[in-house]
Structures are given as C-alpha cells and as structure tokens.
Amino acid sequence: xxxxxxxxxxxxxxxxxxxxxxxxxxxxxxxxxxxxxxxxxxxxxxxxxxxxxxxxxxxxxxxxxxxxxxxxxxxxxxxxxxxxxxxxxxxxxxxxxxxxxxxxxxxxxxxxxxxxxxxxxxxxxxxxxxxxxxxxxxxxxxxxxxxxxxxxxxxxxxxxxxxxxxxxxxxxxxxxxxxxxxxxxxxxxxxxxxxxxxxxxxxxxxxxxxxxxxxxxxxxxxxxxxxxxxxxxxxxxxxxxxxxxxxxxxxxxxxxxxxxxxxxxxxxxxxxxxxxxxxxxxxxxxxxxxxxxxxxxxxxxxxxxxxxxxxxxxxxxxx
Amino acid sequence: xxxxxxxxxxxxxxxxxxxxxxxxxxxxxxxxxxxxxxxxxxxxxxxxxxxxxxxxxxxxxxxxxxxxxxxxxxxxxxxxxxxxxxxxxxxxxxxxxxxxxxxxxxxxxxxxxxxxxxxxxxxxxxxxxxxxxxxxxxxxxxxxxxxxxxxxxxxxxxxxxxxxxxxxxxxxxxxxxxxxxxxxxxxxxxxxxxxxxxxxxxxxxxxxxxxxxxxxxxxxxxxxxxxxxxxxxxxxxxxxxxxxxxxxxxxxxxxxxxxxxxxxxxxxxxxxxxxxxxxxxxxxxxxxxxxxxxxxxxxxxxxxxxxxxxxxxxxxxxx
Numbered sequence: 001x002x003x004x005x006x007x008x009x010x011x012x013x014x015x016x017x018x019x020x021x022x023x024x025x026x027x028x029x030x031x032x033x034x035x036x037x038x039x040x041x042x043x044x045x046x047x048x049x050x051x052x053x054x055x056x057x058x059x060x061x062x063x064x065x066x067x068x069x070x071x072x073x074x075x076x077x078x079x080x081x082x083x084x085x086x087x088x089x090x091x092x093x094x095x096x097x098x099x100x101x102x103x104x105x106x107x108x109x110x111x112x113x114x115x116x117x118x119x120x121x122x123x124x125x126x127x128x129x130x131x132x133x134x135x136x137x138x139x140x141x142x143x144x145x146x147x148x149x150x151x152x153x154x155x156x157x158x159x160x161x162x163x164x165x166x167x168x169x170x171x172x173x174x175x176x177x178x179x180x181x182x183x184x185x186x187x188x189x190x191x192x193x194x195x196x197x198x199x200x201x202x203x204x205x206x207x208x209x210x211x212x213x214x215x216x217x218x219x220x221x222x223x224x225x226x227x228x229x230x231x232x233x234x235x236x237x238x239x240x241x242x243x244x245x246x247x248x249x250x251x252x253x254x255x256x257x258x259x260x261x262x263x264x265x266x267x268x269x270x271x272x273x274x275x276x277x278x279x280x281x282x283x284x285x286x287x288x289x290x291x292x293x294x295x296x297x298x299x300x301x302x303x304x305x306x307x308x309x310x311x312x313x314x315x316x317x318x319x
Numbered sequence: 320x321x322x323x324x325x326x327x328x329x330x331x332x333x334x335x336x337x338x339x340x341x342x343x344x345x346x347x348x349x350x351x352x353x354x355x356x357x358x359x360x361x362x363x364x365x366x367x368x369x370x371x372x373x374x375x376x377x378x379x380x381x382x383x384x385x386x387x388x389x390x391x392x393x394x395x396x397x398x399x400x401x402x403x404x405x406x407x408x409x410x411x412x413x414x415x416x417x418x419x420x421x422x423x424x425x426x427x428x429x430x431x432x433x434x435x436x437x438x439x440x441x442x443x444x445x446x447x448x449x450x451x452x453x454x455x456x457x458x459x460x461x462x463x464x465x466x467x468x469x470x471x472x473x474x475x476x477x478x479x480x481x482x483x484x485x486x487x488x489x490x491x492x493x494x495x496x497x498x499x500x501x502x503x504x505x506x507x508x509x510x511x512x513x514x515x516x517x518x519x520x521x522x523x524x525x526x527x528x529x530x531x532x533x534x535x536x537x538x539x540x541x542x543x544x545x546x547x548x549x550x551x552x553x554x555x556x557x558x559x560x561x562x563x564x565x566x567x568x569x570x571x572x573x574x575x576x577x578x579x580x581x582x583x584x585x586x587x588x589x590x591x592x593x594x595x596x597x598x599x600x601x602x603x604x605x606x607x608x609x610x611x612x613x614x615x616x617x618x619x620x621x622x623x624x625x626x627x628x629x630x631x632x633x634x635x636x637x638x
Contacts, residue, residue: 086552094552094576148577224570233405233413242574248565251543254582255561257413258467261580263573 002318003051003111004296010042012296012319015051018107020115026062027073027116029315031134031290032109034303036163036219036241038102042300043244046103052300053109053313054102057124057133061113068118074136076120076269077101093266110296112315122269125277131290134312135168135283136272141240142168143275144267145215146176149236149260153177158211160226161218162189162200164286164310165240169215170198171281181206183226184218186307192285206230215240221247233257238264286310292317321637322370322430323615329361331615331638334370337426339434345381346392346435348634350453350609351428353622355482355538355560357421361619362563365422371619372428372632373421376443376452380432387437393455395439395588396420412585429615431634441588444596450609453631454487454602455591460559461487462594463586464534465495468555468579472496477530479545480537481508481519483605483629484559488534489517490600500525502545503537505626511604525549534559540566552576557583605629611636 003015020026033055041048054077060068079099080092087095101116102108124133142165151157155178159170162184170182174196181199183206184190190200201207203226210232216223219241227237237259254261275281288309291299296313303311324332339345352374360367373396379387398418399411406414420435421427443452461484470476474497478489481503489501493515500518502525503509509519520526522545529551535542538560546556556578573580594600609631610618622630 091553096552233415234410239570239574242571246567246569249568250565251558251582252561254580255558255584256582258582258584260582261573263570263575263577263579265574265577 001112002293003107004053004293005050006041006052007049010052010297010300012294015111017113018115020063023119024115024117025060025066025068025121027058027075027114028061029056029058029109029112029114031130032056032313032315033134033138034300034311034313035138036165038300039304040242040244041103045242045244048103050102051107051109051111051114052102053111054100055134055137056109056114057130057136058114060121066118068121072124072133073121074124074133074269074273075101075116075122076266077103077137078266079106079117079120110293110313110315112293112318122273124273128273128277131287131312132276132283135286135310136269136276138165139168139172139272139275139281139283140267140269141165141265142172142267143271144264145169145173145238145240147267148238148262148264149213151176151178151213155179155212156209157181157213157215158183158227158230159215159217160184160223161216161241162186163217163219166217167192167286168281168283169217169240171196172275173215174198175275175280181211189307189309211235213238217241219243221245228253228259231259233259236260236262238262240264283310287312290314294319320431321612322426323372323612324369325360325371326368329371329616329619331613334430336432337434339382342438343434343436344379344385344387344440346377346394346433347380348375348377348428348431348433350449351375351632351634352453352457353619353630353632354457355484357619358623359561359563360422364561364563367422369421370426370430370433371421372430373419374453374456375428375433376449376455377433379440385437387440390440391443391452392440393443393452393588393592394420394435394441395585396422396456397585398425398436398439429612429632429634431612431637441592443592447592447596450606450631451595451602454605454629455588455595457484458487458491458591458595458600458602459586459588460484460584461491461586462590463583464488464492464557464559466586467557467581467583468532470495470497470532474498474531475528476500476532476534477502477546477549478534478536479503479542480535480560481505482536482538485534485536486511486605487600487602488536488559490515491594492534493517494594494599500530508626508628530554532557536560538562540564547572547578550578552578555579555581557581559583602629606631609633613638
C-alpha cells in the first residue's frame with residue numbers, strides 16, 4: 001500500500017499493508033485530516049517515525065470474521081495496554097505504555113490502510129458524509145474543554161486562536177449558551193464564528209473586561225500570555241495546544257489570583273458524532289483544500305502555511 | 320509608635336499611630352510572624368513601601384465604642400472595596416482595588432499598632448496562647464489547598480518544600496487520611512513531619528511512583544519541575560509559593576497528561592483557629608526564634624538564612 005512515511009524525511013512510500021493483531025481490525029482509509037500536531041512531528045515532536053496522521057474516516061476491511069466488517073468508522077487514537085493502573089482507572093488515553101495512532105508507536109492514517117483495536121471504533125451514521133465525519137477527532141478534542149472545566153451558561157469565555165481547533169472550540173462552547181469571544185489574527189477565519197453567535201475580534205479590538213474561562217488554542221506562547229492577562233481571579237485557563245519552546249511562567253500570575261491552568265487533550269468521540277449528525281456543528285467551511293494521498297507531501301507543505309485551515313487527504317486517490 | 324518600615328531600606332522608625340477609619344479598629348500587636356513573602360518584599364516584590372508584616376495576634380485597643388474593644392484577635396489580611404464585581408461575587412480577597420496588610424497599600428504588623436476593618440477580625444479563644452494564634456494566617460493559607468482541589472482520603476500526595484508552609488500543608492493534608500509525603504533538603508525540618516504520620520524524604524530518597532496531587536511550597540522553580548515530573552496523568556499540582564523569576568513551562572507537560580496547575584493563596588481563618596484550638600495542629604516546633612520588635616532588622620536578617628523556620632517578633636518589646 002502507499003503511505004506517507006516520516007523518518008526525519010517525509011516521503012510517500014510503498015509499504016507493507018499492516019496486519020491487525022488480536023481484537024483489531026484493518027481499516028481502508030477514505031479521508032484523513034492534517035492536524036497541527038502532524039506538523040509539529042515534522043519538527044521532531046514525540047520523535048515519531050512511521051506513517052503520520054490520526055484524523056480519519058474509513059471502512060473496516062478485515063478480518064472477515066469481525067462484526068465490524070464493511071462498517072464505516074472513525075476511531076479513537078489512543079491504544080492503552082488495558083492492564084496498568086491508569087487503564088484500570090478508566091484512563092486508557094493516559095496509559096504510560098500507550099500507542100497513539102500516527103504519533104507514538106503505531107502507523108497512522110496518511111495511508112491506504114491502518115489498524116486499530118475494535119474497542120477504539122465508532123460507527124459513522126449513514127447520513128454523515130466522509131468530509132464531515134473526518135472532523136470527529138478534532139471536534140472531540142474541542143469538546144474536551146467541557147470535560148476539563150465546568151462551563152456555566154452564564155459564563156463569559158474567550159478562545160485564543162482562530163485556527164481549526166480554536167474555531168471548533170468556540171462553536172461548541174457557544175452551544176452551551178455561554179457568551180463566547182474568539183480572538184486571532186485572520187479576519188477570514190474570524191468570520192466563520194458569526195453563524196454560531198460567537199463574537200470575533202482581532203486581538204487589538206478585544207473588548208475590555210475579564211473572562212471567566214479562557215481557552216488557549218493558538219499554539220504560541222503569546223496566546224498563553226494573553227490568556228493569563230485576561231482571565232478573572234479564580235478563573236480557568238484551558239490549554240489545548242502544545243508547541244516546541246517554553247513559556248516563561250511567573251508563578252505569581254497563578255498564585256495571587258488563584259487562577260487554574262488546565263491541560264486538555266483528546267475528547268469524547270460519541271458526543272462529537274452526535275453534534276455532527278444533528279448538524280449543530282458544520283465543519284465544511286473549515287476545509288481549505290483536499291489533496292490526493294499521492295500528493296501528500298505537497299498537502300503537508302501547504303498545511304504548514306500560516307492562515308491555512310483544514311487540509312484533507314483523499315487516501316483512495318493514489319498515484 | 321515604633322514600626323519596621325521599608326522604603327527600599329528597612330529601618331525601625333518612630334511613626335504616627337495609625338487612625339482607624341469607619342468600620343475599622345485599632346489593634347495593639349502582641350506577636351507577629353515573619354513570612355517568606357516579607358523577605359520577597361525586601362527584594363522588591365509588590366513594590367511595597369510601608370510597615371511590613373501580615374501575620375499577627377493582638378488586642379483591640381480602640382475605638383472605645385467598638386464591640387471588639389479589649390478582644391484578643393487575629394485578622395484576615397485582604398481588605399476589599401466591598402463594591403466591585405469580585406467583592407459582590409464573594410471574592411473580596413481578589414478585589415482588584417484591595418489593600419493587603421503589610422503588602423499592598425496598608426501598613427502591616429511589624430509595629431506596635433495596626434488598623435483593620437472589624438469584618439476582617441476573628442476572636443482568639445482564651446485557651447489559645449499568642450504563640451499558637453500567630454500561626455492562624457499561615458495555617459489558613461495551608462488549608463486553602465483543600466479549597467483549591469478536592470483531596471480524596473484515598474489519595475497519594477506529595478508536598479514539595481520543607482519550610483514553614485510546606486510543613487503546615489503536609490500536616491493538614493495528613494489530617495484528611497490521605498497518604499502524604501513531604502520532600503525537602505533539611506533533615507531537621509523533615510523530622511517535624513513524623514508526628515502527623517507524614518512520610519518525609521530527602522529529594523534523592525523519594526519513593527517511586529506517581530502522586531495524585533502535588534503541592535509546590537518550595538518557592539523555587541526546581542520545586543515546580545519536580546512536581547510536574549511526579550504528578551500522575553489527570554492529577555493536580557497546587558502552587559502555593561511565588562518567587563521572583565520565571566519557570567520555563569513546556570505546555571506539553573500539562574496538555575498531554577491533562578494535568579491541572581492550580582494557584583492557591585489565602586485561606587479560611589475560622590478553620591485554622593478550630594484546628595489550633597483542638598490541638599490538631601501544634602505549630603510550636605516551627606518557632607525558630609523570637610526577637611523583640613526593637614531588633615526587627617536583625618530578625619528579618621536572621622529569617623532570610625536558608626533553613627530557618629518561623630521567626631517571631633514580640634511587638635510589645637520596644638527599644
């Protein structure tokens with residue numbers, strides 16, 4: 001099969017089709033999405049070598065005995081050992097020995113096929129097209145903000161960062177009834193917030209006043225700086241994005257106002273699928289461009305440009 | 320009256336006796352405690368000028384019409400405006416226009432007299448001696464950890480820092496039934512943890528394994544580094560101490576394990592007084608040395624040495 005392989009260099013390679021282990025299935029990938037984390041991996045994040053990609057929708061292609069055979073699916077990306085203290089505590093996403101699709105120890109979705117355990121799968125409703133279902137993983141990550149901190153419908157919330165994740169976060173937070181402001185640097189992205197009732201502002205135009213909750217989704221140290229400047233005392237800053245580099249934290253900025261700084265990562269797939277199926281979230285304006293898998297290198301090069309929203313790979317189109 | 324005044328230089332001065340405003344009382348200070356924050360102020364923290372000190376016990380000396388006259392008291396140190404959004408939300412400790420005794424806009428406790436609003440006062444039970452009551456403020460700050468994050472009695476907890484605050488925190492957390500480990504650099508301080516059932520370890524001897532909650536009370540960037548290294552995924556790090564300087568935060572250390580970093584400051588005086596009165600916490604081993612107010616400069620010089628526990632000032636003893 002073809003796959004987009006990274007080992008310091010990124011290359012489209014002819015690779016052996018992966019073999020599903022016990023309890024696993026083989027999935028033929030239809031569409032895959034490029035995430036900022038994939039671009040960080042290209043810079044050395046996680047030290048990963050293998051097939052990139054963790055956002056996908058596909059169809060189960062084997063083994064023939066699997067009850068999932070032929071089913072269109074999306075899949076959770078963390079694969080816990082099932083046996084350690086964290087897995088037993090119900091936190092397989094945090095298993096210390098976990099594999100993560102396209103990120104840690106398991107080849108990912110920028111290929112014709114991938115494998116995942118059956119327990120990681122979620123069926124995609126028939127009426128949900130592939131180009132919406134492929135957003136299940138990032139939408140679930142956006143919904144994880146609601147798992148990370150309670151959001152009161154009376155709250156005043158700011159989301160920092162008008163990229164793909166920041167937009168998705170602002171949309172799902174607005175669904176709670178809370179007053180949500182989104183800030184960023186791209187007027188054409190900020191415009192995508194309006195249909196959800198999100199107030200969108202260039203950073204220089206942000207209204208005065210504190211926020212009960214600030215979500216940092218900009219992937220830059222400046223975003224965290226802005227978050228800490230604008231969160232109210234006893235408020236929460238939810239960190240959604242990682243980046244290489246360090247933020248010079250003044251501990252007094254947390255201790256004196258008793259602010260909470262909360263890491264937040266992967267989220268609930270089932271809830272994301274429900275919102276997509278109900279049409280509460282329409283990710284289609286986020287799609288910047290779709291490339292065939294055969295042009296995978298160009299796709300990642302293009303995704304890396306500043307101001308580009310979601311880039312999709314059509315993994316049925318090979319060279 | 321005499322008072323220990325800081326305006327870039329620290330000097331014992333003859334100062335006018337402060338005048339209580341409406342709703343305030345004049346308090347004759349009996350004992351005052353030196354806090355690490357006082358030492359930070361000497362390095363420029365808060366840019367404070369005035370009489371230092373915020374830990375005290377004293378007796379109300381006026382006005383004669385006050386129902387508090389003659390009462391032995393301790394006092395909360397934050398003075399909110401009573402009128403802003405945060406005061407109305409029940410968060411006067413976080414009022415943006417607040418004064419803080421000996422730290423922001425109000426002369427403090429290293430003097431013969433101070434003033435505070437009546438609403439800041441707590442009566443000291445007769446059976447509680449001054450040299451225990453003077454620990455009410457730091458003990459309340461230690462108890463604030465329990466307000467900052469729920470502590471399960473089944474939790475495994477580490478406290479980083481074997482100074483005054485770290486010891487108090489380890490003691491009150493052990494009262495919940497949780498398994499508490501204290502770590503630091505001073506064997507003679509660590510020994511004070513044993514009577515409370517706290518396991519005490521030099522950093523190099525810390526047992527393996529993650530902690531559900533880590534409390535950073537060391538006042539150094541290295542303490543936060545250790546906390547983040549040892550907290551479990553989905554665990555909490557409570558920040559109790561500020562310091563000048565910055566901690567180079569890698570956001571992935573919060574985002575990937577979904578760790579919570581929680582600022583925590585002033586705490587519940589009434590609960591602190593209850594624990595002191597009931598003898599659940601005995602602060603007497605924490606007293607390193609007591610100085611008369613007339614030797615205030617020497618007292619702060621002495622408190623600044625590494626490894627010194629609580630230094631008290633007897634403000635009835637003037638030169």
